[in-house]
Amino acid sequence: MRKKLEFPFTKDKLKELRAGDEVLISGTIYTARDQAHKRLVEMIDRGEKLPFELKDSAIYYVGPSPARPGKVIGSAGPTTSYRMDTYAPVLLDLGHSVMIGKGQRSDEVKQAVVRNGAVYLAAIGGAAALIAKSIKAAEVIAFEDLGAEAVRRLEVEAFPAVVVLDTIGGDWYEEGRKSYLGEMERSAI
Amino acid sequence: MKELKAAEITEAVERLCIEANSYLGKDVKTRLSECMAAEPWPGAKSILGRIEENIAIAEKDFVPLCQDTGMACIFAEVGQEVHIVGGGLTDAINEGVRRGYTNGFLRKSVVADPIRRGNTGDNTPAHIHYEIVPGDNLKITVAPKGFGSENMSQIKMFAPAAGEEGVKDFIVDCVRSAGANPCPPIVVGVGIGGTFDRAALMAKEALLVPFDEKNPDPYYAEMEDELLEKINRLGIGPQGFGGKTTALAVKIKTFPTHIAGMPVAVNINCHVSRHREVVL
Numbered sequence: 001m002r003k004k005l006e007f008p009f010t011k012d013k014l015k016e017l018r019a020g021d022e023v024l025i026s027g028t029i030y031t032a033r034d035q036a037h038k039r040l041v042e043m044i045d046r047g048e049k050l051p052f053e054l055k056d057s058a059i060y061y062v063g064p065s066p067a068r069p070g071k072v073i074g075s076a077g078p079t080t081s082y083r084m085d086t087y088a089p090v091l092l093d094l095g096h097s098v099m100i101g102k103g104q105r106s107d108e109v110k111q112a113v114v115r116n117g118a119v120y121l122a123a124i125g126g127a128a129a130l131i132a133k134s135i136k137a138a139e140v141i142a143f144e145d146l147g148a149e150a151v152r153r154l155e156v157e158a159f160p161a162v163v164v165l166d167t168i169g170g171d172w173y174e175e176g177r178k179s180y181l182g183e184m185e186r187s188a189i
Numbered sequence: 190m191k192e193l194k195a196a197e198i199t200e201a202v203e204r205l206c207i208e209a210n211s212y213l214g215k216d217v218k219t220r221l222s223e224c225m226a227a228e229p230w231p232g233a234k235s236i237l238g239r240i241e242e243n244i245a246i247a248e249k250d251f252v253p254l255c256q257d258t259g260m261a262c263i264f265a266e267v268g269q270e271v272h273i274v275g276g277g278l279t280d281a282i283n284e285g286v287r288r289g290y291t292n293g294f295l296r297k298s299v300v301a302d303p304i305r306r307g308n309t310g311d312n313t314p315a316h317i318h319y320e321i322v323p324g325d326n327l328k329i330t331v332a333p334k335g336f337g338s339e340n341m342s343q344i345k346m347f348a349p350a351a352g353e354e355g356v357k358d359f360i361v362d363c364v365r366s367a368g369a370n371p372c373p374p375i376v377v378g379v380g381i382g383g384t385f386d387r388a389a390l391m392a393k394e395a396l397l398v399p400f401d402e403k404n405p406d407p408y409y410a411e412m413e414d415e416l417l418e419k420i421n422r423l424g425i426g427p428q429g430f431g432g433k434t435t436a437l438a439v440k441i442k443t444f445p446t447h448i449a450g451m452p453v454a455v456n457i458n459c460h461v462s463r464h465r466e467v468v469l
């Protein structure tokens with residue numbers, strides 16, 4: 001079942017999501033990947049004001065390809081999330097609530113997701129030209145020197161993703177595979 | 190002796206970088222359709238449908254299939270009768286990469302130092318492998334390699350006693366532990382034998398072998414089929430959400446090795462398995 005997720009919203013809305021749900025995201029989300037995460041956490045350590053409000057924010061792990069003239073963004077699929085695992089719990093504990101990427105997360109991240117009532121969504125890795133069509137505006141708001149890794153504010157419309165980690169500890173990478181294998185076993189009998 | 194101008198090589202590399210990032214080979218597209226038809230799990234089928242949609246958009250709009258337009262891995266087969274004039278071959282290739290990634294609006298993903306980082310700004314230097322061959326042709330293959338899958342690759346120096354079973358288990362385990370990270374369905378390139386470095390190189394070269402080209406050694410052809418079947422029984426599925434289609438192909442390359450060793454390298458590629466070639 002496809003659920004609509006329109007930003008901004010508060011964490012209450014996330015409680016309705018379950019691992020395996022397909023969602024369509026609309027509204028404002030931010031981009032940050034490896035180096036941007038490192039810098040955000042360093043800014044937090046120094047007590048500096050961050051380039052965007054962390055509370056109830058969505059961060060998309062992406063380093064888009066450059067926009068062609070007349071386009072808002074280039075291709076923009078998710079990057080592998082585990083490289084952000086060191087930093088994500090710090091951001092989640094400060095109110096950041098929706099992570100969008102692809103691939104498995106560490107136990108520390110899983111615990112921080114449940115502890116904070118947050119979620120982790122996966123976008124389709126490699127489907128970057130398709131995903132770019134749901135991005136309607138993009139603006140670099142911090143760390144311009146990082147190029148593809150800069151922090152951008154994106155306006156998205158019906159951006160497709162799947163819930164991987166939900167607020168009650170569900171993990172779709174485990175459950176999805178298990179239910180497929182279970183079904184195959186049943187149908188083989 | 191045939192003369193080739195460095196500028197001509199630069200132009201060819203520029204074009205190959207841009208084309209390789211937008212157009213997938215026919216073998217990959219055909220295999221994806223076959224897998225979609227054979228996929229019993231509805232969720233997995235729907236993901237494969239999205240992947241096919243993405244391929245069509247990239248082709249039609251001439252935009253990169255994936256935002257990770259990769260590190261430019263280049264294989265050059267240099268005929269020994271070829272004489273390159275007007276500049277060095279390595280410089281000519283790197284200039285082609287620089288122009289391709291700049292003029293083609295491809296992402297610049299290369300950092301100048303592995304520990305201290307710092308983007309080079311033009312995706313150079315390329316990783317270039319040269320081979321001297323008979324004849325007067327220069328064959329260049331450009332294979333942009335994304336690192337979501339590169340990071341899931343592994344190499345192991347086995348003792349010969351590990352045998353066939355040890356090799357096969359290692360390859361399947363490598364795919365199992367990679368899970369959802371390398372954007373399945375994946376392509377598995379395997380290099381067995383040679384030295385530490387040779388095994389890794391063969392694993393990458395194996396990713397360039399067309400899917401419909403059968404391994405010339407029936408022993409390894411059978412092993413490729415068996416491994417593909419085993420991997421597609423893991424249940425990881427497209428994007429790791431469950432399903433049959435975990436890998437599109439397993440390709441093996443081998444080389445004689447030392448009496449004391451059996452190196453095995455596994456290079457993983459995502460479904461955006463890109464490479465374009467030209468003969469000059």
